[in-house]
Amino acid sequence: MNFVKRAGLSLWARRGRTLLTLATFLVISAMVLAGVLINDATARAEQQARRSVGAEVNLDMDLGQLGGGGSLQAPRIDAATVDRIGALPQVQRYTYSMWDRVILQGDAELAGGGPESAMGPGGTVGTGVLDSSLLPDFRSGNFTLLSGRHLTAADKDEKRLLIEERLAKQNGLEVGDTITLAGNDEKTTSEFTVGGIYRDPRPSTEPEPEYDINPGNMVYGTVGGLSALGGGGSGPLQVGKAAFLLEDADVQGAFKDEARRIAGSALDGFELAANDKAVQQMTGPLKSIRSTATVAMWLIALAGAAVLALLANLAVKQRRTEYGVLLAMGEKKSRLVGQQALEIVAVAALAVALSALFAPSLTQSAGRALLGREATAAQEKINSWEPPPPGSTGLDQGIDWNDKPVENADPIDTITVALDTGDLTTVSGAGLAVGLLATAVPAASVLRLSPRTILTKGK
Template sequence: MNFVKRAGLSLWSRKGRTLITLCTFLIISVMVLAGVLIDDATAQARNAAERSVGAEVDLEMDLTGQNAAGGLVAPQISATVVDELGASPLVQKYTYSMFDRGVVKGGTKLVTGGVDASATGMGQDGTPTIGVLDSALLPDFRSGNFKLLSGRHLTAADKDKHLLLIEERLARKNGLRTGDRVTLGANGGKATADFTVAGVFRDPRPSSEPEPEHLVDPANMLYASIGGFARLNGAADGPPQVRKATFLLQDADDLGRFKKEADRIAGSALDGFRLDANDKAIRQMTGPLDSIGSTAAVAMWLIGIAGAAVLVLLVNLAVKQRRKEYGVLLAMGERKWKLIAQQALEIVAVAALAVGLSSLFTQSLTQSASRSLLGREAAEARHRLDSWQPPAPGSTGIDQGIDPDEKPVENADPIDEITVRLAPAALATVGGVGLGLGLLATAVPAASVLRLSPRTILTKGK
């Protein structure tokens, strides 16, 4: 009788031991497969988060340096320098902005009944205006928080034009539509200029909720083409001076190269600024993923190691119980390698059955478990973000013990759900682990088989 047939008969005749081995392999297979599925699902969710955020680098004031001290003027950088940085082949798109006050004229009225304009220093007709190179790259538009209802975004091609984006409540109050003109006055002096409405957008915040950075009614916020707005406010003799810039890199791996290139191009012009990759948003979104990923990995390793130890003990015990059987077979001329092959075949057959059974229900089980674990981790992360309190107006927060780097990133909610999919590669991984454990469990007691002597076994039972 060949050893393959003997292996089948042995498994069938020793149903109790076979069932114990199958259950052990099944637990290992489920845990390993669940770990692989969670790892794949978290990797896909992390990649999706990185794509949604983009390879973004922000040029902003360095709050940790000397400019964080009170009383110092916020640093500014020439738009010409930023244009040189944006011309780098490492950059896909870029934008920059400046903030100033505009005065609406010509019968245009601001939205009232919300934030008191006089309390913010804007005056009755004053409204905050942000000159921007490319409005589509503003964080609120990129995240989908702001929605462009009509018209188009301001682009780099509009840099020296007189164009505006206005909020829908301001447009509705004044009957303004795309193509209409709004007269703006300078922050100081009597200069005025006519700006054409390029688009109307929606800011979901109510008028009673002040815009967090400038503490004004969000319905009155204007976005203007930066060149035209800068000239209105007295920058006719040179390029605009900006305080913020955003660069979208071709590849997130180019961050280090871009920082070196920025230091080479801008030099001392970057004093008071810092270049920060927008990986904070990614960390904020993927924090719960890292937590459940590490938990699944630890559980997978612990179960795998413990299961391997149990399998070795089971096989070793089986060899001892079958010594007389092996002695008879050896006395009949059976070769020792066939006995080892029979034992390995029995283990591998049980392992294959366990892997097949685990594939039937592990996906749904893992999806349910990950939803529960990830939901709890995401809820805790969201609670920490919601409990963060901003510093008092006019303060950086450093003197209050508030780290500005801990400020939550808007529109970067922690991921609270992943999609688990059973792929052939995952089954192949689990099958490889099962095969490896089976061979390892067989290899340990194989030495006992090689030392067997049929005469000693049959005469002394040892």
């Protein structure tokens, strides 16, 4: 009899065992497929998050090297070097900055209501930037540009400012008006045009944490304008920090290698640090459910494989006489092995097909529930973080500024499960491998014997 037909008759004659094997295969296939689907869905969601946020690499002073060789001076790097790094193909946009003390001239007054300025009468902090739209507070939406436009690389050598709305109201300034500033030497002066007015939501009584001044008095200007005001116009423009927004987070390594090659020793005293905190905050729940799904998938798969091995061992032992008779009639051992493999393949294929019908919808529901719970817990942790009171560093209260949440980077709470050919191939391969392995071991122990031995020993 054709061994294919014999395999079909065998499956039908042993319907109970066939259904039990099918149920075991179905559980394994569904769990493995669910794990694969969740891994794929979370990977897609994480990639989308990275692309939406982008990857930012910051060039800032290396605090570990600060003070090395007896020098306590913060490092500086030529803007031209930063421009060459910013021209790398991995970079989407970039900016750099420097700061110095500036003093309002004439009848201009600082916005009141805040701490007494440590910069002296009329003194405040002027931060020169290449592209103000890349400042973290503007990118996160914390600062709002009310009128005018951002400072860009095209304005580099012009004398333009962004001022906070409280400083603008204090002096009746609007976009297009001019204001005179003096440099830190209190002698060099220059007239700047108000290019934009922004809003900082922090109250005047809450000091700006980096410079300890009224946040309403922070001034942002073009790097060329403020550098010249500080007496830096006679030499090459130098900056203290830079930020590079990359096309993709996956190119961080290549970008850093190229940046070090271009800059060489100019990066001494600096570090290139990836700022992917927003991505980590958004994708934290994804990593959690992916880990849970993977562990569950392996546990079920291993338990199912053990059950399959037990079923296969019992089935082979029950069919010793059948094997002995067939071998005595001249049937080849390879055809008996082929019959066993065919039976397993038929059951496994049916199990995979059934799991493909309902596993995606069940995985979508289960993934939504798991991810929703993880996202809620992550959001509650974000909401519970509170900054220290004004005038305090937070060290006494045990507040870690590294734990400060990134604004507008809410944890992802939904994924989209989609089944593709690659997923089915993975599950089919895993199911067949488990089934064939579970069947091959006990079958081999019987088929290595002679027909006489099999028939005389019975069960």
